[in-house]
Amino acid sequence: MNLIWFFKQLNKYIAPYRWLGILLIARGLFEAAFDSSIRISLKFIIDAAIIPQNYHLLILILLLLGAGAILFVFIGLLGDFWAARFNISVTNNIRSTLFVRLQNLSMEFFGRRSAGDIVNCFSADTEKVENSLLYGFILILELGSILFSAIFMFSLNWQLGLISCIGLTVCVLAPAKIGQKATEQNYQLRDKRGEIANVVQENILSQSVIKLFGLQPRSIKNFHDNLQDLKKVYVQATFSSYLVQRIPTLVFVFVQLIVISIGAVMTYRNMITVGTLASFQVLLVGLNLNILSFTFSLPYLIEGIAGMQRINILLAEIPQVEDAPDAVELSPFSREICFNNVNFSYSSERKGVSNLSLTIKKGDFVVFVGQSGAGKSTIVNLLTRLYDPDKGQIIFDSIDLRSCTQKSLRDQIGLVSQEVILFNTSIRENIRMGYLEATDEEVEIAAKNAEIHEFILTLPQGYDTPVGDRGGQLSGGQRQRIALARALVRNPAILILDEATSALDLVTEAGILATIDRLAKERTVIMITHRITQALRADKIFVLENGTIVASGNHTELLKKEGVYATLWQQMNGGNSNSTEIASV
Numbered sequence: 001m002n003l004i005w006f007f008k009q010l011n012k013y014i015a016p017y018r019w020l021g022i023l024l025i026a027r028g029l030f031e032a033a034f035d036s037s038i039r040i041s042l043k044f045i046i047d048a049a050i051i052p053q054n055y056h057l058l059i060l061i062l063l064l065l066g067a068g069a070i071l072f073v074f075i076g077l078l079g080d081f082w083a084a085r086f087n088i089s090v091t092n093n094i095r096s097t098l099f100v101r102l103q104n105l106s107m108e109f110f111g112r113r114s115a116g117d118i119v120n121c122f123s124a125d126t127e128k129v130e131n132s133l134l135y136g137f138i139l140i141l142e143l144g145s146i147l148f149s150a151i152f153m154f155s156l157n158w159q160l161g162l163i164s165c166i167g168l169t170v171c172v173l174a175p176a177k178i179g180q181k182a183t184e185q186n187y188q189l190r191d192k193r194g195e196i197a198n199v200v201q202e203n204i205l206s207q208s209v210i211k212l213f214g215l216q217p218r219s220i221k222n223f224h225d226n227l228q229d230l231k232k233v234y235v236q237a238t239f240s241s242y243l244v245q246r247i248p249t250l251v252f253v254f255v256q257l258i259v260i261s262i263g264a265v266m267t268y269r270n271m272i273t274v275g276t277l278a279s280f281q282v283l284l285v286g287l288n289l290n291i292l293s294f295t296f297s298l299p300y301l302i303e304g305i306a307g308m309q310r311i312n313i314l315l316a317e318i319p320q321v322e323d324a325p326d327a328v329e330l331s332p333f334s335r336e337i338c339f340n341n342v343n344f345s346y347s348s349e350r351k352g353v354s355n356l357s358l359t360i361k362k363g364d365f366v367v368f369v370g371q372s373g374a375g376k377s378t379i380v381n382l383l384t385r386l387y388d389p390d391k392g393q394i395i396f397d398s399i400d401l402r403s404c405t406q407k408s409l410r411d412q413i414g415l416v417s418q419e420v421i422l423f424n425t426s427i428r429e430n431i432r433m434g435y436l437e438a439t440d441e442e443v444e445i446a447a448k449n450a451e452i453h454e455f456i457l458t459l460p461q462g463y464d465t466p467v468g469d470r471g472g473q474l475s476g477g478q479r480q481r482i483a484l485a486r487a488l489v490r491n492p493a494i495l496i497l498d499e500a501t502s503a504l505d506l507v508t509e510a511g512i513l514a515t516i517d518r519l520a521k522e523r524t525v526i527m528i529t530h531r532i533t534q535a536l537r538a539d540k541i542f543v544l545e546n547g548t549i550v551a552s553g554n555h556t557e558l559l560k561k562e563g564v565y566a567t568l569w570q571q572m573n574g575g576n577s578n579s580t581e582i583a584s585v
């Protein structure tokens with residue numbers, strides 16, 4: 001059952017609360033000792049007090065048991081409080097470790113693992129580990145009781161004690177093999193639950209598409225198929241877990257039968273006293289209950305192991321982009337960024353860019369154009385180090401990006417990406433995410449530059465208006481402008497706009513472009529656009545095709561080359577390649 005592995009893993013999270021854990025084990029042992037003492041006290045009550053009519057001894061034994069019971073209740077209550085603190089502290093420690101790890105993982109990981117599955121790891125898997133802690137202490141208590149009962153049984157009569165212990169050993173060892181299988185099946189069950197959580201999450205996020213394309217029947221069928229798979233795995237895993245629980249109970253019934261028979265014959269032949277037989281039987285029945293409770297707790301332990309395995313897989317993920325141990329802090333951008341023969345693929349089938357070489361000088365207004373899937377956003381992903389190149393280098397003022405800290409690079413960049421991501425908080429806080437120390441005034445200046453200030457003022461709560469889940473209470477264009485304000489509030493040396501005005505009407509777009517033109521005078525601007533008219537304002541235009549630059553230069557130079565750019569331009573102008581009238585847009 002990988003128990004040792006499990007405890008080793010758990011120990012990492014328990015370490016800061018070790019003393020609380022030790023107190024809880026001590027409490028378990030005390031409860032176990034008291035429980036067994038009550039059972040053996042029957043021998044003294046019968047043999048030493050009731051049969052010889054020793055009233056004083058009877059009172060003494062009962063008083064001692066009463067005092068023990070008060071202590072038992074007090075320590076039990078205190079223990080419950082400690083256990084609650086201990087469990088939540090340890091599981092919060094696991095959650096926090098997971099969350100910190102998640103923040104350091106690269107975009108490659110988030111592209112590969114589904115969000116639902118990751119969320120499941122935080123909720124269900126951690127919960128299973130939490131349960132295993134809860135039942136782990138019950139296991140300790142029961143093991144303690146079993147141990148004390150065994151000692152008392154040997155002290156009463158070693159022959160009966162030996163028979164009971166052999167039976168007990170069989171009870172504990174019998175489910176070991178199935179236990180291993182149950183762990184594996186429970187692991188599969190956790191995986192399946194993760195998949196289902198993911199299906200539900202994707203379904204919720206895609207409701208508009210599902211409704212518009214009438215995909216409900218397909219979604220329902222897909223979900224039912226998943227539920228069928230879950231059912232199969234659940235039945236196997238749960239049945240194995242129950243078997244682990246049942247087998248010791250069945251074996252114990254036979255052990256008990258044998259012990260009662262032999263014990264009765266021994267009493268009949270005056271080899272043991274009536275008190276010994278009665279006490280032995282109470283101990284044995286108690287032992288049976290302890291074993292039942294022990295085996296009842298085992299499935300929780302098994303589930304906890306499976307949960308811990310999944311948590312460990314997530315924690316073992318290695319970020320593809322990491323700061324080198326000797327990473328340097330980048331100085332403020334002063335000269336140029338060079339891509340030298342850069343190759344990058346997202347996976348073996350998904351090429352990003354190949355043999356890419358280009359230079360962006362400080363203060364340049366650079367525009368990337370090219371067809372969808374040409375690799376424009378990939379260049380931004382590489383420049384911001386969301387991914388590192390497979391081959392080649394990206395040099396930032398003569399420093400390879402791989403040898404600088406990610407923070408010192410990103411601190412100099414303000415990015416408005418194609419897919420706008422807003423947080424479920426107020427407009428003000430969303431803009432401030434760009435620069436956490438920004439004053440309210442700076443937030444408003446950024447909003448004005450992004451042409452969203454006037455709109456915000458029309459809202460009853462103004463800047464304090466919540467934007468909803470993923471900004472769902474705003475229009476696409478409003479979201480885009482808030483994302484622009486968030487990038488602008490950073491006052492970045494390099495402003496990157498990846499289709500940043502695609503959702504805007506022409507008037508608003510013109511306003512924003514005018515702002516960008518103004519801002520471009522004092523910073524480097526990198527723009528990705530499908531609206532080729534926007535390329536007119538660029539110092540340099542890079543034309544991309546299949547992940548490679550096929551042409552570069554300014555608008556006039558590119559038109560003269562009569563390549564892809566000229567074709568795109570002609571398409572935009574209805575065949576007139578000399579038109580520059582749209583330049584004012």
Ligand SMILES: Nc1ncnc2c1ncn2[C@@H]1O[C@H](COP(=O)(O)OP(=O)(O)OP(=O)(O)O)[C@@H](O)[C@H]1O
Nearest residue numbers: 111346350351352371372373374375376377378379
């Ligand atoms: N996260 C990703 N995982 C796997 N492949 C990706 C990922 N992002 C992009 N790609 C692939 O890399 C290639 C280049 O994509 P990229 O997003 O850079 O193109 P683009 O020129 O920006 O396209 P568009 O104009 O449509 O935004 C495409 O073939 C795309 O399928």
